[in-house]
Amino acid sequence: MHDITELKQAEARLQQLAGRMRWLTQRVVLAQEEERQRVSRELHDEAGQALTALKISLELIRADLPPEAAALRPNFDDVISLTDATHQQIRLLARGLRPPALDTVGLNLTLEGFCRDFARLTHLDISYTGTESRPLPDTVNICFYRVLQEALTNVAAHAQADRVWVELRCESVRTCLIVRDSGRGFDWQVQTTDRPRAGIGLLGMRERLDLLGGWLAIESTPGQGTRLTACLPVEVL
Numbered sequence: 001m002h003d004i005t006e007l008k009q010a011e012a013r014l015q016q017l018a019g020r021m022r023w024l025t026q027r028v029v030l031a032q033e034e035e036r037q038r039v040s041r042e043l044h045d046e047a048g049q050a051l052t053a054l055k056i057s058l059e060l061i062r063a064d065l066p067p068e069a070a071a072l073r074p075n076f077d078d079v080i081s082l083t084d085a086t087h088q089q090i091r092l093l094a095r096g097l098r099p100p101a102l103d104t105v106g107l108n109l110t111l112e113g114f115c116r117d118f119a120r121l122t123h124l125d126i127s128y129t130g131t132e133s134r135p136l137p138d139t140v141n142i143c144f145y146r147v148l149q150e151a152l153t154n155v156a157a158h159a160q161a162d163r164v165w166v167e168l169r170c171e172s173v174r175t176c177l178i179v180r181d182s183g184r185g186f187d188w189q190v191q192t193t194d195r196p197r198a199g200i201g202l203l204g205m206r207e208r209l210d211l212l213g214g215w216l217a218i219e220s221t222p223g224q225g226t227r228l229t230a231c232l233p234v235e236v237l
């Protein structure tokens with residue numbers, strides 16, 4: 001009798017601890033996102049505006065070059081183009097760091113919009129299907145958004161794919177994001193454990209999902225494309 005009571009008390013404490021861990025995890029994820037937004041704002045406001053001012057100054061100097069310095073004109077053209085290109089990179093970086101207003105349009109439309117923008121930028125042929133789920137917490141939305149970002153970046157960087165299919169599937173016990181490509185595939189074990197300078201994209205995805213009680217499955221065979229499935233259980237919500 002005594003043992004059973006103690007066991008029950010221990011179980012209750014464990015459950016309390018698990019709840020606290022989940023709460024802390026969500027705080028950590030949200031704090032990371034806030035920090036990303038801050039860096040994005042700084043990049044946009046500080047670096048972006050400084051580069052705009054730099055470009056204008058260079059253009060003014062170029063316009064005022066005395067005739068005897070005309071030979072310097074092509075050098076100025078090059079530096080101005082470089083300033084432009086750098087500014088463009090910073091803009092892209094700032095945008096990537098900040099997920100769009102997931103809370104206003106919902107996960108489904110946000111992911112669909114991301115696929116559309118990504119297809120335009122990379123000329124990948126991406127088909128999206130998804131249904132609007134019940135409202136999900138920020139941590140879950142952000143997790144799926146980051147997973148899609150990395151999955152599509154990987155397709156663009158490594159897959160040499162003709163087609164990509166993205167699906168958001170809302171089931172009764174879990175929500176899943178599936179990204180499938182028709183590219184060259186890869187050997188997951190070799191790519192992640194045997195390479196001295198392996199990337200951190202797939203590992204980061206797995207960690208994000210683990211933190212929220214979810215999982216990542218990678219099915220890939222060299223020459224036959226890749227299918228990535230990221231799921232989060234509904235009870236996290």
Ligand SMILES: Nc1ncnc2c1ncn2[C@@H]1O[C@H](COP(=O)(O)OP(=O)(O)OP(=O)(O)O)[C@@H](O)[C@H]1O
Pocket residue numbers: 154155157158159181183184185186191192198199200201202203226
């Ligand atoms: N869709 C894919 N098609 C083919 N190969 C892939 C695909 N996704 C990942 N890979 C392979 O798995 C490796 C690991 O991917 P991961 O995202 O972890 O790292 P990375 O993209 O190389 O670098 P990082 O993401 O850190 O910038 C890649 O280098 C690539 O060889």
Ligand SMILES: [Mg+2]
Pocket residue numbers: 150153154199200201202
């Ligand atoms: Mg990657």
